[in-house]
Amino acid sequence: MKKLFFIILVFILAVTVVVHAEEAPIVTSGRASIVIDASTGRILYENNIHEEMPMASTTKIMTALLAIENAPLDYVVKVPFEAQGIEGSSIYLKSSEEIKMIDLLYGLMLRSGNDAATAIAIELGGSVEDFATLMNKRAKELGANNTNFMNPHGLHHNEHYTTAHDLALITRAALNEPVFKEIVKTKLYVADRSTNQYFSNKNKFLRLYDGGDGVKTGFTKRAGRCLVSSATRNEMQFIAVTLDDPNWFNTTMELIDHCFENYVAHIQHEEGEALKTIPTINGKTNALKLVTSKKIIIPIKPEEEGNLSSVIEAPENIEAPALKGQKIGKVYTYLNDQLLDVTELVANEDIEVLTFKDKLYRFFRLKKN
Template sequence: MLKKVVGFLLIIFCITLVLSPPVFAEEIHTTGKANIVIDVATGRILHEKNIHEKLPMASTTKIMTALLAIENMPLDKKVKIHPEAEGVEGSSIYLKANEKIKMIDLLYGLMLRSGNDVATAIAYEVSGSVEEFAKLMNLRAKELGANNTNFVNPHGLSHNDHYTTAYDLAIITREALRNPTFKEVVKTKFWLAERDGYQHFTNKNKILNICEGGDGVKTGYTIKAGRCLVASATRNNMQFIAVTLNDGDWFNTTNKLLDYSFNQYKPYTVFKAQDLIKTIMVKNGVKTTMYLEAAKELIVPIQEEEEGKILSIIQAPETVSAPVIKGQRIGKISTYLDGELINSTYLLAKEDIERLTTKDKFLRFFKFK
């Protein structure tokens, strides 16, 4: 009788195992109104919560301000400070009207000390007014696909028509971090400006100290926006961006999101820069074939079970005509993860190939005759 009971219980246990749903790792919980984690290399979204909800962004606005300054002004230019930039409310590096200061020092004052006066000075220098600079900010945002963002000023002081989303702010930051100057500025802990008076700029972003591999990006706070933070970190050849908006536990949230994402995703190298991807024919060239190489490496953050779901498709002609210049774009390689496009990289000519001269053609003709 006992054997029958034990056998019956074993059958019930086995049935329970088969019918019970699998238990997955619990999704991370956060305190922010909206947050997101994305990969800089591919833009892949690794975590999301209310990522398309329009919210005020406070001084994280200055990510776009810095990007436009870098894209539009020489970094060594001495900027004459517009009178409207003196005395702007909030965070400041205490600029004086008509003071002259290098653009690079303004950038560090903008991103390390969050100077609202700096943001205003940059707006006047680049566009002639705050209003015109805001138009430039919105145009650049639309170019990047940040379609739920609207800027009315360069610093982020509260305005009903000044807003973004966690997703938009992440893709703006992704573009900025692909710029070497921006990337260097936001990971700097201390900067000494070439000016009289206030010149010691210490970075307000605690992520640089509390997060493993922390290397950016920008804090923000107003009463209306709450505490907003865009953070970044690099580990295992991957750089992730974490954004949290209206979050009283902002540093802990982004640190936790970054730790969680780096634990969940591992780097998968699809190809390296200068890897030889394809051989093609060369018409009328001193060489008849040539290699195409990848313009840059591609490392994709994946979960363990996704490795077999990566597919790369090469788009390149079978033949090109000489002359060919080394580094010339001749095709591209598109990489998909589970059917979704995650990256496109140019294929470049590996070497120069000159066009055949009449003499070369004559010699080649008799060589192969």
């Protein structure tokens, strides 16, 4: 009887170990949430990611992206009358005030200035309505097909909406801009103004989370609490979005923690790694090495490593001249059949054209041999 009890006890313990070894499901309080890898766009977690919802001031991520893409940072904006006194969060712009675009961007992203958003919109689009058209065009270019912008700030409008998935795509594009990346991780900024020049970042995620480096909070009564967060650790940057979430900060911290715990940074190729050698035509050097333009890091679960593959696209040969760093091919990284990364292959050296003298020298050298 004791022996039978011991066997049963061992079996129960074994089952318990197996159960605890399984990955626990995450239950969040947000109506929709997602985590993606900033580098590859790989979705690491998802919940109701395609439902169209209002997103409040996280709208300003797109406003900032368009400003960075379309105006010099030192460009001076004359604040239009329409931007003064916009309801909600403000950096207290005055009509006809002159302010640099970079200061508007910090006011937009750190203080969530609705007046800054309006000033940017009118300056770049001519009107809020025409700027919204530019926002929607850019959204479609990024694959954010379930998004519709009606204004640059996120104050409620029935036709102003996005999805967790689309907002993550827009944020990923914005974080590819070094200026945006620097702005959203800044905790305090001093603008070049005579008054109201101190902008402290409203995003508590920067202070609450180890490695937190962005991005934007948002709140209206209709949208609820919306948060886009990002964090970087171990050469990986993850973007988390949660919409209509009363526990917004806790949710994004839990989601990003979960991803850092379950994914590792796999280096598929080092920067400058030679992946292919091709012959040169009429070059002083007979062959050219094609090397990766950047380090390729793929976030994977440990058991997925064997499912990664690289496919190289390059010409069979190249005619001289070629310049070091010249883009000549591409390497595609797949996880199973999912494309995760496309990286340029570049020339690792200059290849000069053979001169007539070089050709004569080669001819006689070959004849002699």
